[in-house]
Amino acid sequence: MHELGITRNIVAIACDSARGAPVRRIRVEIGKLSAIMAESVRFCFDICTEGTLADGAELEIVEIPGRGRCRACNQELDMDLPYGCCSCGSTQIEIIQGQELTIKELEIDTLCA
Numbered sequence: 001m002h003e004l005g006i007t008r009n010i011v012a013i014a015c016d017s018a019r020g021a022p023v024r025r026i027r028v029e030i031g032k033l034s035a036i037m038a039e040s041v042r043f044c045f046d047i048c049t050e051g052t053l054a055d056g057a058e059l060e061i062v063e064i065p066g067r068g069r070c071r072a073c074n075q076e077l078d079m080d081l082p083y084g085c086c087s088c089g090s091t092q093i094e095i096i097q098g099q100e101l102t103i104k105e106l107e108i109d110t111l112c113a
């Protein structure tokens, strides 16, 4: 399950950015064509945050739908899979959205100086 490594990365980046402050909430965007299962990330999240700054943090996952552009006719189309066929018959489709994995928002406890 490669989501375990990915989730570890998300948690590591979040904790890094928090600079020592407890992380309250992490919002990530996962593209539907990224081959990352949102449910698996959610499942791994509790394991990966244990003992870190993000322990007990809330994980919010936003799924980004797939979009592609046909190289032959330049038409944009919705995609559920990372490959497909345009209505013009071409299979040369460039994926323009849906492969991303982005940490969108991080909510941390601000420490009083």
Ligand SMILES: [Zn+2]
Residues within 6 Å of the ligand: 070, 071, 072, 073, 074, 075, 086, 087, 088, 089, 090
């Ligand atoms: Zn086309």
